[in-house]
Amino acid sequence: MAGVVGNEELRRTGVFVLRTLAVAACYYAAGRLGLLRNLVVEGAVFTPIWPPTGVAVACLLVFGLRAWPGIALGVLLVIMHLTALSPEVLGNLAGNTAAPVCAYLMLRRVGFRTDLSRLRDGLALVFLGALTGMLISATVGVGMLVITDHLTTGGFWSVWLAWWVGDAMGVLIVTPLLLLLHAARWPPNLSRWLEATGLAVFTCAVVPLVTHSTVSVLFLVYPLLIWAALRFQLVGSMLCALFTSVMATVAATDGAGPFRELTRIEVMIKLQAFNGTMALTALLLSAVITEQRNTRRSVEAACQELVEVLEHLTAGDAPRGQPPRESEGPREEQAGR
Template sequence: MAGVVGIEDLRRTGAFALQTLAVAGGYYAAGRLGLLRDMVVEGAVFTPIWPPTGVAVACLLILGLRAWPGIALGVLLVIVHLTTLRPDVLGNLAGNTVAPVCAYLLLRRVGFRTDLSRLRDGLALVFLGALTSMLISSTVGVGMLVVTDRLDTDSFWPVWLAWWVGDAMGVLIVTPLLLLLHGARRPLPMARWKEAVGLAAIACVVVPVATRDEASLLFLAYPLLIWAALRFRLVGSMLCALFTSVMATLAATDGIGPFDGLTSIDVMIKLQAFNGTMAMIALLLSAVVTEQRNTRRSVERACQELVEILEHLTAGDTPHTRPPGDTDERGDRPGPP
């Protein structure tokens, strides 16, 4: 018996180690992806969208608190890739680990559902998971830069804003997509696939023009986003928002299209405002559509059950409501009471 218990403990330890490495690898890969495009604000480098925060929050929502060691290891790997290990790095390590954990705890406290089928789930992810929790990582990260004299005190707020919005954008865009992939059960019907291909083809034409034309046509992306949310709900709207945000980020870092001739701070404000608006519209609108559809299905199911109950009751009352002239099963006329 002791040998069996030891084997089970060894298996659990091995599974936990593999899970930790998988989470760390996903975090590190997302970090390398986010570092492909960066911007400089007040001498500090930041990424407009920081995907690792979305990966971290999604892992915690799917796996629970046991995922935090993998997140901490992933943060450490990204830091080692960027710079050498110093005592002040521990602050960034703690801030980037605690922020997703705080997001997870806040979302669990309000009864967050990972299928994002209710408007309250979308609102919770926006205001608790992204905007509130990411205050920790941005404040700690920029604060460490000021404390170590790598950033002037006067530059705190612009860099802090860029850091905060970048971390929040990772949660708003990446977390819903990972949760959807985890909960995917069935493919789209064939008719929807045709419409999806048409939407993707139009987006591949309209979005590059909207993000690279000097006439500042960013608003052309909103009808596509609404179409995706109404017809394909969360998966369609978030994929559309992700594609549009990536294209806008590429244009902003290249300084072309609507971002041509702007200062670094103006580019950051315009880009983050557009990306944040896209992500919130996609998340909240699709949540409203999904909630309405689920409500309608619940009402239809309740009506169907009510009809079945009434049919059952009517069938049960038939023998007691026969006309006086009818005969019974033996062909005899009913006798006097």
């Protein structure tokens, strides 16, 4: 018996270690991708989209609080890639770990569903998971820059805004995609593969042109988002939003298209406003459409059950689940006697 218990404990420890290493590796890989493109505001370097925050929140929603050691390890690896270990590193480590953990706790508190099938789930992810939860990482991170004299107090709010929006964008775009990937059924349904291919080709052709055009026509991406949300719900709209955000970030960091001849502050404001509104539109619109479709299916199923009950009653049969009524014949005979 003791051997069985020891083997079970060993297995749990092995699973925990493997899960921690996997979460840390995913966080670090996402961090390296996010660092490929960055902007400089008030001498501080930040990324317009910080994917690790989305990875962290998704891992917590899937694995629970057991994922936080992996997140902390991933944060440490990213920080060590950027700079040497120092006392202020502990502050950034705590802030970047606490932010997704607090976001997860708030989402669990309101009954968040990982399938994002309700509008309230989309709103919770936006306002609790992204906008509220990431206040912690932005405040702690920029605060450490001020404390260590790497940033003046006059530049606090501009850097804080850029940091906060970058972390929030990671949650808005990356977390829904990872949750959908985790719940996806294989093989996928390819009933509309021709339309999906057409949408993908059209998006790949239009989005680079729009984001790099000297004429400010960024609004032309919204019909693509609406098309993707109406026909393919969350997976289509979020993939379209992710690709558009990446292309807009590339254009902004290169100073091309609608971001030409703008100051760093203006580039940051324009890019973050565009990415934020686009991600909000894609997430909330697809959540509304999914909720309406689920409601319609529930109503259709209820109507079908009602039709079956009425058919049984019309035919003189008892509805399913109820015993047949006793025959009236014997009672009439007894009355005649």
